[in-house]
Amino acid sequence: MLVRPLAAVSVFALASCTTTQTPLSNLFEGDPETAVEALNRYYETIPASELPVAPEGVPLPADDAVLTRILVASCNDEEKDSPTLAQLGKEDADLFLMIGDNVYGDRDGRDYAVNDVELTELRESFADLAASPVFQAVRAKFPMMVAWDDHDMGENDGGRDFPFKGLAERVHETFWGLADEDVGQWPGTYYARSFGPEGQRTQIIMLDTRFFRSDLTPTDEYNAPGKERYMPAPEGSLQDMLGAAQWTWLENQLQDPADIRLIVSSIQVMPTVHGWEAWSTLPAERQRLFDLVKSTDAKGVVLLSGDRHSGYIYEEADVLPYEANELTASSLNVSFAKELAEMDERQIGAAFPPENYGEVEIDWAGRKLSLQLKDANGQVVRQNDVDFADIGLE
Structure with missing residues (x-):
């Protein structure tokens, strides 16, 4: 894949000496005020033809299509075989949600990339995913919607201060065919779709x-249970999870007509007992999310997440006007353990750290849905059945 390191060096020169003519300065009006602005200007000059593209996929279901089975998965290392993804590909489903760490584009093996201005490894990772026969088969079978997480963006645990996120967004949206959709017209990778008639x-x-x-608050006791990497931000901290525009957008989405609302967060929302990345590290933002569901009177909200390299199911009363439920499906092929002792008070059953994927079954006639974790052989290993009445639906 073509990359242009000398051009990137010129961009940094442009940023550090804004009054000096540089090879790219004649492409824009005025000089950039920051190195990140200079980078983003440079990234706009990279042709889409230099970015990887997924194999052609199946169109999303029609607007009036009734969904009854939705697959969910995360954490897929494109450099490794993925028999669990192959097993997922044998399922019958209306939609497949690939919800983060769909590639590991910030590392080569176990060595994390540093200052990779061109995001060479990330682009190669997506190209490798596109070339995977297992992924090609899944892509050809299921309509897909996607979210990204840190390894899709190009920095482990990265957030808004990752300087190369502008290019990472272009890589993500180009690969998944989103660049010409609504999501391609605004900063960030958030979007929503609705399917089925009223009711x-x-x-x-x-x-x-x-x-x-x-930025998250670093732990004061590395690897201590509950404080493994991060701690909750102190009360009164200036913190943000979604950004002002996305918060407003989400408020509008929650007021659109819908019965079941599956909110996909690449990181976990409900649990609070661990010190890895999660909404619990920004507790005011976590509460803001719950309060937004309340204030918009949004019924039928169910949370889906990934990231943890273990599967979980959660249920809790009182944080929403009805029962809150979350399914964490992780990982497809990056499992680090066979058992975990972690137990949150909201947690239903033990963690399931072997390779897994999730499924949401919606029984419209029976007025219930089922949140399931399936193992590498497609067997259900964790399950929570939820009546519509328990999530605010009459």
Whole structure:
């Protein structure tokens, strides 16, 4: 894949000496005020033809299509075989949500990339995913919606201060065919789609928990249980998870007509017992999300997440006007353990760290849905059945 390191060096020169003529300065009106602005101007000159593209996929379901089975998965290392993704490909489903760490584009093996201005590794990772026969088969079978997480963006645990996120967004949206969609017209990778008639309408809301997210509060006791990497931000901290524009957009989405609303967050929302990345590291933002569901009177909200390299199911009363539920499906092929002792008070059953994927089954006639975790053989290993009445639906 073609990259242009000398051009990138010129961009940094442009940023550091804004009154000096440089090879790219004649392409724009005025000089950039920051190195990031200079980078973003340079990134706009990279032709789309130099960015990887996924194999042609199946169109999304029709607007009036009734969804009954939705697959969910995260954490897929494109450099490794993925038999669990192959097993997922044997399922029958209306939609597949690939919800983060769809590639590991910030590292080569276990060595994390540093100052990769051109995001060479990220672009190569997406190209490798496109070339995977297993992924090609899945892509050809299921309509897909996607979210990104840190390894899709190009920096482990990265957030709004990642300087190369402008190019990462272009890579993501170009690869998944989103560049010409609504999401391609605004900063960040969030978007939503709805399917089905009134009374059977499912809304899928794909959040971006990376592009706008504030820095997290580092742990004061590395690897201590509950404080492994981060701690909750102190009360009164200036913190942000979604950014002002995305928060406003989400408020509008929650007021659109829908029955079931699946809100996809690449990182976990409900649990609070661990010190890895999660909404619990920004507790005011976590509460803001719950309060927004309340204030918009949005019924039928169910949370979907990934990232943790383990599967979980959660249920909690009182944080929403009805029962809150979350399914964490992770990972497809980056499992680090067979068992975990982690237990949150909201958690239903033990963690499931072997390779897994998730499924949401919606029984419109029976007025219930089922949140399921399936293992590498497609067997259900964790399950929570939820009556529509328990999530605010009459």
